Amino acid sequence: MTVSICIIAFRNAEEIATCLDALALSTYTDFDVVVTENGGEAAFQELVSCLPHQLTGGQKVECLCAPSNLGYAGGVNHCIKARPDSEAWWVVNPDTTPDADALSALMRRVAKGDVHAAGSVLYHPDGKVQAFGGLWRAALARPESMGMGARIEASIDPLAIEASINYILGASLLVDRQFVEQVGLMREDYFLYCEEVEWCLRAVNMGLKLGFAPDSRVCHGQGGTTGSAAPIRQRPKLPIYLDERNKIHVVRDTKPWFQITAIPATFLLLCMRYLPKRAWKQWGYAASGWWAGVRGERGIPAWLG
Incomplete structure (x- = not known):
């Protein structure tokens, strides 16, 4: 199954180069990478000069210049539209370094056929879990990151996680063709933040189940581009x-x-x-x-x- 990895850039070419270095080690090799630059023509030229045209395994890397700042959702949609023939799309944040088996584990989970979207164990560089997935509490408009603060070595019950989550964090979110065809693309009027929450809740409301791949680990330097992780x-x-x-x-x-x-x-x-x-x-x-x-x-x- 061919996967297109979708990365949204905003004047952070060096950060994305580090992400690509990690993706080059992937044990799953049937993929390409498409990067949408939201930061204008100068940033796009820097991106092109900084990134390789292909990874060491031969996977193609294509950089696209957005016509304007499309935001995160618009950038993701731009990537997906650029790869209409792919069988799945893996959205990863530019400030992530996926482990070598991260994509393989996601694909194994989706291949079981009962889910059409899957997420990873997101963890911080100190080894603490950011999230296994998310639980949205509509009455309070409050998202909760499941597993936050646990050690990455702690045992995980994936069935319990899947039973409790109703959205997958956008730092590592894989969707297949059926998901996109049935649910549609991300809502671009959100621009930035919460778009993946609405996307997943829309899918759940349509009867789709969300998956969790405990062997898919992605290190996330949270908030590096937007500054949300600052004091x-x-x-x-x-x-x-x-x-x-x-x-x-x-x-x-x-x-x-x-x-x-x-x-x-x-x-x-x-x-x-x-x-x-x-x-x-x-x-x-x-x-x-x-x-x-x-x-x-x-x-x-x-x-x-």
């Missing part, structure tokens, strides 16, 4: 704003009747997150994103330009 009082506006805005959109787009609880809950939670730590500026970013979600604003924020 809380140093975090920039974009990730905070869009995270709060789009959580409300996920509820509105998947279970709109929960807006009555989700809207006040998200405001209370953002206050609890930022105010006790005296992150006044970040609280302002979050509150403005929350209000944009309440008003139904979508797409690229007007202030981003």
Whole structure:
């Protein structure tokens, strides 16, 4: 089964080169790589000069220049549309280094035939788990990362994980052709953040099951491009704003009747997150994103330009 690996770039060519170095060691070899640069023509030229045209195993690497900043969802869709004949697409973040068996394990899980999307064990460089998958709580508009903080060596019950998750984190998300044909592409009006949550919830609402491959391990340097992993009082506006805005959109787009609880809950939670730590500026970013979600604003924020 031919897989196209989809990576979204934003002026981070060296980071993606490191990701490609890891992909070159993959034990699953029937794949190619397509990278969409969202950062403009100059960034695209740097990307092309920095990345190889093919990996050491002969897999093709193609760089595409987006016509504008398409955001994460738009970039993923751009990659998928560029590879219409592929049988599966593996979305990986540019700040990841997949283990050699990561793709092989994902493909083995999908090959069983009962799932059409699968996720990995995402872990941090210190060996702690970021997530096995996600549980979205619509009443609170709150995502929970299952397994967060566990040691990567800890035993895992994959059946229990699959029974509890309702979305797969976008840092490592493999979907097959049936998934894309039945569910459609990502919603581009999210621009950035929560788009994979809505995508997976849409699939679950259509009766599709999500898979988990415990032997697929992907190291994730979380938030390197957007700054979301910075200390809380140093975090920039974009990730905070869009995270709060789009959580409300996920509820509105998947279970709109929960807006009555989700809207006040998200405001209370953002206050609890930022105010006790005296992150006044970040609280302002979050509150403005929350209000944009309440008003139904979508797409690229007007202030981003």
